[in-house]
Amino acid sequence: MTRHCPAMLVTAPASGQGKTTVCAALARYHRNQGRTVRVFKTGPDFLDPLMLTRASGAPVRQIDLWMVGRQESRRQLYQAAAEADLILIEGSMGLYDGVPSSADLAEAFGVPVCLLIDASAMGQTFGAVAYGLAEYRADVTVAGVLANRVAGEGHTRLLRESLPAGMTWFGALPRSPAAQFPDRHLGLCQPEEVDDLDGRLDEVAAAMGKTGAGALPPPVAFRPEPEVPTPGLLAGRRIGIARDEAFSFIYPANVDGLRALGAEVTWFSPLHDEALPAVDAVWLPGGYPELHLEALSRNHAMHRALAVHVAAERPLLAECGGFLYLLEELVDGEGHAAPMAGLLPGRAWMRPRLTALGLQRADYPSGGLRGHTFHHSQAEVALTPWFHCERLRGGKGEAVYRRGSVVAGYQHHYFPSSPEATAELLGGPVQ
Template structure:
């Protein structure tokens, strides 16, 4: 973020917010397919993800070839959103923003973001089990919140050309038609395979792109299908870097914010400190912006893979992020050298921030849905029990001694422990501990919680998690 009162010229760039009536309609697939389609044609595509999400960005990064950041009016803040989009517009040919949940879901929804920034909205609607009702749903979306710019409607998971014709005919405004995306299959996959299955899921969301050897092939398959729709066939221009009139209609003026909007200032609280970060399939829930924030405060970052058998690098502090330790419990437990090194790290009083899955890995054991238990590292007293229902979901804020961190929670497990928590997170706008939130534990030099933090919301508190002394 630049200094408070600085603002630059307006930058104009084609941009679209891709949303849907609900989760599960295929908006991630369509966003990634559109990014891949234009990236293959030599354009620079910058993709952003609305709301808290660690998994969709992996697909968008692979599709676009560029870093993906989260944008959210509450968690990251409007000034941060405007700054990131302004910076992207200076070099991008196209900006895509994937929405979160349904278009109007949430206190600060994807629609609110689109309205504040003037982003045209593209609605992806799963039309697999409807015909004329598609038009009614599209009409309702278009007119529910006055003031939105609309790019159009894309019917997803369409069976036949006749089905597509029925959907198109049902629209009150035919100009809103962006085409019909078929049920896409990968190679010799079952004919019943749908577009959503092209990007497979597990209990916390999509399987990350880097976990699949054929991830790029999956994206190319989706991009090829999208290329046959009116959306995919919108002409760009014969002139390099110049969008056609059809894309000019979706251009947005991105201005650098005139102020940081009260965003916290960064100081070199972590200068000279080396932070080791677990990063692999078991510990992959890392916001790129969190790494940027740590480095901006002076930290040197080094990464290691517990699953690959890596030992603990020489470090002043340790971060075990969230991820899927429950899926790799046997491999983690087998890395006894790392377990002993982490135990020694804690005995020396060195800081350790364990976030969600990172906290789970430090516990004594994990029990799966079938009742089978697997030992873990045993650094913290407690047993993890996986469950089929959500244990926590939604935006959260965590009040720490040096400030208030914003973030979220999302997990399918519970922690049975005798550890005493020092505080709990709470929902946005609620008084601290006014309602039940995620426990924040302090055990020696370990700080741990199911809470996922957005470091830039309070850099001082983030630095405190890693052992910095913050003077009031």
């Protein structure tokens, strides 16, 4: 049975226009009105969903036509429509950027878009940009246009008058310190690092309520998608996941996927714990080990615990920041070097700019795990790669290394894309 729920995708001409702030403001505004809001993020992202979770009060999940898949994305939207008064989707990059793009997703599910345009250095060209985005593809429905970082009433009037006839003006958001969430090299700072975050969210939510974007959009029809049963390939297995200030890049769907496979999930901290919990396998996700060099380096007891785990031929999967932690040495952005766990021969150092970015697939014997790479570090590993990932648009991606029961590399895996490969990595010694 088709379900109907108001929905809107927040998008922009490019990154850095304020999509996350606006999406968070919309979520908090409607939440403050007593509505149930479910927010999704298009494409791979760990940090924006944390902010959106804080704003909406509910977990934020990925939907994406490639990494998550059309069927699973439809299933998640259909489920959200059963419990929400409003569904919001934050797009990635610009509306038409990427393959697949936010526009592709909006078209696939019939979701109208809110065009957010940073007008801080713009006059009448605002209308041309809005018109171009709206008319570039006939299959994308524009609900309205919202101007961001506007200087004042005169600027607002000029922007509004620049819009072509028939295009809905949602209004303007003024420049505001509350709307400037702090960030670092991989994106936004995590919510617990932002002073008075809830107060700031309430402030931007109040501003959003004064715009046309704050009105509930029209209902969208979401079709059902049958859920595919997940085999219990990890039944009886207990998996320890690293989670603390240094390791926090974890898709909620990955944790749900492990549980759907039958695994019991438990947590530990490489920063603060001196021992592993009793587990059959360990997952070290990405994060910011470079910001916690000394604490990670001093925790020799955890290094030994991981070495004992690997010596017993129990699986250990390490992604990006977790991969760096397993090396012999890591050098931060200031040039400070510190020994790491030393389970893989090699070292890494932080670079001032991105060294890799993009969607890619890791093809394991049991199946291909989709995911992405996004990092500012460069690693030298004294091992021959087991294999290289395949980039979405073709070509060799990141190296994947295998040493005993350790599998590691820069790839951030999306576990539900292949339950079989996930079970291969965390279900026993890799053959």
